[in-house]
Amino acid sequence: MNLFKLFGVIDVRFADILDIFLVSIVAYYVFLLFRGTRAVQMFVGGGLLLIGWILAQWWDLHTVVWLLSNLATLGIIAIVILFQPEIRGALTRIGQSVGKMNLKNLFFHQSGLELIAEEIGAAVQDLAKNQFGALIVLENRVGLRNYADTGELLNARISSRLLRALFFPNSALHDGAVILNSHSIVAAGCILPLPAITSEQDSGYGMRHRAAKALAAECDAMVIVVSEETGYISIAYRASLRRKLSVKEVEEEIKRHWHDLFEGDSSKK
Known part of the structure; x- marks a missing residue:
């Protein structure tokens, strides 16, 4: 026909x-x-x-x-x-x-945001499974250069293998935070601020969770925390701290957090 x-x-x-x-x-x-x-x-x-x-x-x-x-x-x-x-x-x-x-x-080929969310999710899953403590900061509109300068500048491609290596116990940078923007791993081994006053509610949290809450409260970054005591995954954003999240929930939060940035990049092309 x-x-x-x-x-x-x-x-x-x-x-x-x-x-x-x-x-x-x-x-x-x-x-x-x-x-x-x-x-x-x-x-x-x-x-x-x-x-x-x-x-x-x-x-x-x-x-x-x-x-x-x-x-x-x-x-x-x-x-x-x-x-x-x-x-x-x-x-x-x-x-x-x-x-x-x-x-x-x-x-349908996956978007860059989906691939990055999966890379971070895979790293978080492995770190949580092995109970390796981790502190991953996802920068948004507010720049975090002052905190990135306290660690080692990397500007490396986001990959699950590199994230796992950075938080491997006894590695030189595992105690600090890793800062990511929507395109790269900016720096590792970074020092985050601690709250000047610790509330009664926060007294049960470890140093990573307190630092995550303190940073999230003062900017628009989202902070992923993996507890080395329990292996639980938490996310700090603004004034909230959500605990015991699944890897799938973490990936969805990453996509929500960086959605506008990726939409803005695609509209410029």
């Missing part, structure tokens, strides 16, 4: 539209799987050879066409040999996505 004529000449069917749509999805996910690997340079080189082959066909350069055609045949074998790690990793990620049966993640 023809839907319409393209340029008044070419018959376009529903199957043609579906075909183009599916090929576009495959090409998009192939790009995502291989982005940042050596295979990207290989694709660029292959594209240049393809352009050369088309030009050679156009100009009737028979010897060049024969040479490029044979190179393409050998190139398929070379790709499999040279890029085994990348191909294996890509197939593994596809299998993991299908195994989780998460259709949203399979057909």
Whole structure:
């Protein structure tokens, strides 16, 4: 069944539209799987050879066409040999996505905020499981440069492995706070303010929880606390301190806390 004529000449069917749509999805996910690997340079080189082959066909350069055609045949074998790690990793990620049966993640690429929330959540979960104390500050609109300067400046990509390493017991920076903005781990081993007067309600809290409440009360930052005594996860924001939270709740709070910042960044693009 023809839907319409393209340029008044070419018959376009529903199957043609579906075909183009599916090929576009495959090409998009192939790009995502291989982005940042050596295979990207290989694709660029292959594209240049393809352009050369088309030009050679156009100009009737028979010897060049024969040479490029044979190179393409050998190139398929070379790709499999040279890029085994990348191909294996890509197939593994596809299998993991299908195994989780998460259709949203399979057909719609996760936003940067969701990925960051999951990275922080994974780190918090591991720290809580092992009862490693942690103090993670999520900066918002109010800058925390004065507190970041008390620790070691990192400006590193947010990753669960790095966060876990920073709070590993006996590491040089594990006793201080880690300060994050919406794009990076700003600093580690930072010193946070303690309340000048401790209320009767706060007297049962440890130093991490008191410092978290004190900082959250004076700015718009959200502070995640992992207790080394109980492994409980808490969040301090404004004048409140919520305790015994699940990792899922922590991830949702992170997304709520940074939602406006990410929306603002996306609107500028």
